[in-house]
Amino acid sequence: METRELTCIRCPIGCHITVELENGEVRSVSGNSCPRGEEYASNEVTHPMRTVTSLVRLKNGKRPVVSVKTKSDVPKEKMMDVVKALKEIELTAPVKIGDIAAENVADTGVDVIVTSNDD
Amino acid sequence: MADKKADLIIIGGGPAGLAAAASARKEGLQDILILERDTRLGGILNQCIHNGFGLHTFKEELTGPEYAARFIKQIEDEKIPYMLDTMVVDISSSEDGIKTVTAMNPDEGLFTIDARAVILAMGCRERPRGALNIPGFRPSGIYSAGTAQYYVNIEGRMPGKRVVILGSGDIGLIMARRMTYEGAKVLCVAELQPYSGGLKRNIVQCLDDFDIPLLLSHTVVDIKGKKRVEGVTIAEVDENRKPIPGTEVYYECDTLLLSCGLIPENELSGKLGVRMNPVTNGAFVNESLETSVPGVFACGNVLHVHDLVDYVSGEASLAGKNAADYIRGEQLSDGEVINIKTENGVRYSVPSVVRSGHMPDTLTVRFRVGNEYRDTNLAVYLDDEKLMKLPKRVMAPGEMEQIILVKSKVMDILSRSDRSEHEVVIRVED
Ligand SMILES: Cc1cc2nc3c(=O)[nH]c(=O)nc-3n(C[C@H](O)[C@H](O)[C@H](O)COP(=O)(O)OP(=O)(O)OC[C@H]3O[C@@H](n4cnc5c(N)ncnc54)[C@H](O)[C@@H]3O)c2cc1C
Ligand code: SF4
Numbered sequence: 266m267e268t269r270e271l272t273c274i275r276c277p278i279g280c281h282i283t284v285e286l287e288n289g290e291v292r293s294v295s296g297n298s299c300p301r302g303e304e305y306a307s308n309e310v311t312h313p314m315r316t317v318t319s320l321v322r323l324k325n326g327k328r329p330v331v332s333v334k335t336k337s338d339v340p341k342e343k344m345m346d347v348v349k350a351l352k353e354i355e356l357t358a359p360v361k362i363g364d365i366a367a368e369n370v371a372d373t374g375v376d377v378i379v380t381s382n383d384d
Numbered sequence: 385m386a387d388k389k390a391d392l393i394i395i396g397g398g399p400a401g402l403a404a405a406a407s408a409r410k411e412g413l414q415d416i417l418i419l420e421r422d423t424r425l426g427g428i429l430n431q432c433i434h435n436g437f438g439l440h441t442f443k444e445e446l447t448g449p450e451y452a453a454r455f456i457k458q459i460e461d462e463k464i465p466y467m468l469d470t471m472v473v474d475i476s477s478s479e480d481g482i483k484t485v486t487a488m489n490p491d492e493g494l495f496t497i498d499a500r501a502v503i504l505a506m507g508c509r510e511r512p513r514g515a516l517n518i519p520g521f522r523p524s525g526i527y528s529a530g531t532a533q534y535y536v537n538i539e540g541r542m543p544g545k546r547v548v549i550l551g552s553g554d555i556g557l558i559m560a561r562r563m564t565y566e567g568a569k570v571l572c573v574a575e576l577q578p579y580s581g582g583l584k585r586n587i588v589q590c591l592d593d594f595d596i597p598l599l600l601s602h603t604v605v606d607i608k609g610k611k612r613v614e615g616v617t618i619a620e621v622d623e624n625r626k627p628i629p630g631t632e633v634y635y636e637c638d639t640l641l642l643s644c645g646l647i648p649e650n651e652l653s654g655k656l657g658v659r660m661n662p663v664t665n666g667a668f669v670n671e672s673l674e675t676s677v678p679g680v681f682a683c684g685n686v687l688h689v690h691d692l693v694d695y696v697s698g699e700a701s702l703a704g705k706n707a708a709d710y711i712r713g714e715q716l717s718d719g720e721v722i723n724i725k726t727e728n729g730v731r732y733s734v735p736s737v738v739r740s741g742h743m744p745d746t747l748t749v750r751f752r753v754g755n756e757y758r759d760t761n762l763a764v765y766l767d768d769e770k771l772m773k774l775p776k777r778v779m780a781p782g783e784m785e786q787i788i789l790v791k792s793k794v795m796d797i798l799s800r801s802d803r804s805e806h807e808v809v810i811r812v813e814d
Contacts, residue, residue: 330540
């Protein structure tokens, strides 16, 4: 039996989570205060995932950039590929929260959506 | 005579001001006005493009601008009036209880508004550079982390390419990741204290994920460069925070970010004569979040610095409701007055006094500890009777703690107590 101690990053409470593993498989998760923590911890010890939040350039907007995020988590090792792909993107105002900025970013199967309004 | 009038003025259109306004409207209050000095509502959330907001309010992990947008929509839907580009420069309170707010904006210049109640929701600002205790000339390339965040996330430009961060406050940690994403090399984060000033989650996802070292008990002792920063020297410090000779390491960099924490933005509250808590730099408030000036309420980061915007919104809703009650002239007797005393590691509490007559069925009391504690307990007493003892695995200054006081239990103890002055004590215990 192997034990791993983690800090849940799903929200700022940052619960201290203990995961017990046997032959690489999760046996138990404890210390989380909500179900999201369990999901986070099980993923983290097998295939860590992250949401990427960044910016893309914006034409004709009030501001030269607009914030975006991956609609769901992407594999942690793909984070920098996602960020690089976003550097190639330019949107044109008006944009609003939820607009798709990029589909299947960096072949992750995940879309990138706009997270602020600029009209 | 003032130029304008409103029942309730809310100063600041960040998450605190917005939630307070929405809640006062929900209580039926019509005549509300939000004053915001920026060109849009949303406050600091507009530049916090990372996620981790609102999980507890919306059961969804949102970015800062998305969280703000949900509250802005409520304001628009409810047609609650607000003025942008409008900076409040003074508040005063007259003997008949009328508050006069002086503000200015490009269209109207300087003007005054009379209000029956005011909610302070001005947020906080970054601690000044005092932390950088290095005499002499200051080259360019030194920014506060929040300023850098504004440059990168709002203006879309990068302050530099090779970065050292002094101070492990949350903005600094978040900026370590942001600048890495934008192609910069972040060499390290140096923290004077033996513990981090930011949230653990930000150390995990902003530093560990990118192998950026966090140097605890370290500080910058020298900056090289005449016009622009060329490098900094970092040394370890002893338990008195004095640099230890021989531990100096030189880092070549063009940018130094300072992230030394936040302090409430309270110049206005001071002028108004609100009693201030020297520990938080925010006002002393009672259970209704009312300051020492009747009819003036405070919430959000101007009251005490929060890590979790969900708590800001919750606190602000309460302030909005209480302000509406105050304006309606709700007459409640104060009942017993209970002072909240914090000791043995607990630095302050919000609120700091509870009037039993105004106490809701459950009252959340929030506070911070002054040091890192492992495997201890949080003990709460009322008039020497134990209310609770909660085991705590880790408590740290970077993370806000809370307890919930249950009115029925409090009243029960008060009815048995023969003390003339009542006191809740919150402390760390083995
Ligand atoms: C870098 C950073 C990262 C954070 N990350 C998270 C996170 O991941 N998750 C989370 O839940 N929380 C997070 N928080 C906390 C959360 O964002 C804050 O607690 C919250 O924004 C505070 O809201 P507020 O309304 O009190 O202050 P603010 O958002 O600062 O709003 C105050 C408003 O008042 C206005 N104002 C000030 N003075 C005047 C004046 N004199 N006249 C007119 N207007 C005035 C300001 O312009 C501003 O718009 C983070 C905070 C920071 C700083
Ligand atoms: S377990 Fe739930 S409450 Fe705890 S940090 Fe994770 S998301 Fe937040």
